[in-house]
Amino acid sequence: MANTPDAAGTIRILGFAGSLRKESYNRSLLAAARALAPAGMNIEIFDLAEVPLYNGDVEAAEDPAGVKRFKEAIRAADGVLMVTPEYNHGVPGVMKNAIDWASRPPQTAALSGKPVAIMGASPGLTGTARGQSQLRQAFEFTNSYAMPQPEFLLSKASEKFDSDGQLTDEATRQFLEKFLIAFAAWVQRFDRPEEKG
Numbered sequence: 001m002a003n004t005p006d007a008a009g010t011i012r013i014l015g016f017a018g019s020l021r022k023e024s025y026n027r028s029l030l031a032a033a034r035a036l037a038p039a040g041m042n043i044e045i046f047d048l049a050e051v052p053l054y055n056g057d058v059e060a061a062e063d064p065a066g067v068k069r070f071k072e073a074i075r076a077a078d079g080v081l082m083v084t085p086e087y088n089h090g091v092p093g094v095m096k097n098a099i100d101w102a103s104r105p106p107q108t109a110a111l112s113g114k115p116v117a118i119m120g121a122s123p124g125l126t127g128t129a130r131g132q133s134q135l136r137q138a139f140e141f142t143n144s145y146a147m148p149q150p151e152f153l154l155s156k157a158s159e160k161f162d163s164d165g166q167l168t169d170e171a172t173r174q175f176l177e178k179f180l181i182a183f184a185a186w187v188q189r190f191d192r193p194e195e196k197g
Contacts, residue, residue: 009040010040010041010042011040011041011042011078011079011184011187011188012042012044012076012077012078012079013037013041013042013043013044013077013078013079013080013081013183013187014043014044014046014073014074014076014077014079014080014081015030015033015034015043015044015045015046015080015081015082015083016030016045016046016047016048016080016081016082016083016098017029017030017048017083017084017085018048018082018083018084018085018091018092018094018095018096018098019085019092019094020048020049020094023165024085025085025121025122025123025154025157025158025160025161026083026084026085026119026120026121027083027165028121028161028165028166028167029083029119029120029121029154029157029167029176030043030045030081030083030119031045031165032166032167032173032176033081033083033119033176033180036173036176036177036180037180038177038180038181038184040184041180041183041184043081044073044077046069046070046073048070048094048095048097048098050065050066050067050069050070051064051066051067051070051097051098051101052064052066052067053097054097054100054101054104059104063101067101070098070101070102070110071101071102071110072110074102074110074111074114075110077114078115078187079114079115079116079117079183079186079187080111080114080115080116080117080144081116081117081118081119081183082095082116082117082118082119082135083118083119083120083121084118084119084120084128084131084132084135085120085121085122085128085131086120086122086124086126086128086129086130086131086132087131089130089131090130090131090134091131091132091134091135091138092131095131095135096135096138099111099135099138099142102142103138103141103142106141109142109143111139111142111143111144112142112143112144113143113144113145113190114144114145115144115145115147115183115186115187115189115190116139116144116145116146116147117146117147117152117179117183117186118132118135118136118146118147118151118152119152119154119176119179120132120152120153120154121154121157121160122154122155122157123156123157123158124155124156125155125156126153126155127153127154127155128153128154129151129153132151132153145186145190147182147183147186149182150175150178150179150182152175152176152179154172160172
């Protein structure tokens with residue numbers, strides 16, 4: 001499927017956060033991205049709670065229902081927005097597990113050829129830099145195209161959200177808007193004119 005806007009000109013983005021905690025900063029950041037998406041971009045959120053741990057034996061029998069929905073959602077999207085925490089200086093298991101499922105089978109992987117953007121929020125000072133770096137390594141195998149710049153590394157997240165999980169820091173909101181505009185342009189770079197009707 002070509003990574004092109006639909007007939008209405010809307011860029012379809014699938015977003016998911018690598019945390020299962022209901023009040024996680026990264027889930028809140030993803031919600032903020034959906035709210036601040038530029039005109040012409042629609043962000044659909046997928047909850048990774050539906051995706052079980054990868055097991056080759058299970059895959060050999062049949063993808064679980066949640067995995068099927070996940071892969072279908074990726075394939076239907078023009079681009080993928082991943083919002084990752086950082087645990088122990090690395091990408092968390094929830095996010096890596098999702099990538100592992102989406103990379104299978106390698107010949108027809110849902111992530112193959114998809115433009116991807118990565119964001120992350122952390123209470124610490126590095127803003128998920130190590131986790132994002134590890135995630136980018138996986139895209140070499142999945143043949144996904146990660147947007148190189150701008151990077152979105154939200155540090156001191158506890159100071160940027162209110163008690164309801166709303167992104168209240170104005171500078172961060174403005175940068176998020178610019179990041180999403182850049183991602184829209186990145187997705188459109190991978191338009192394949194030869195596949196248009």
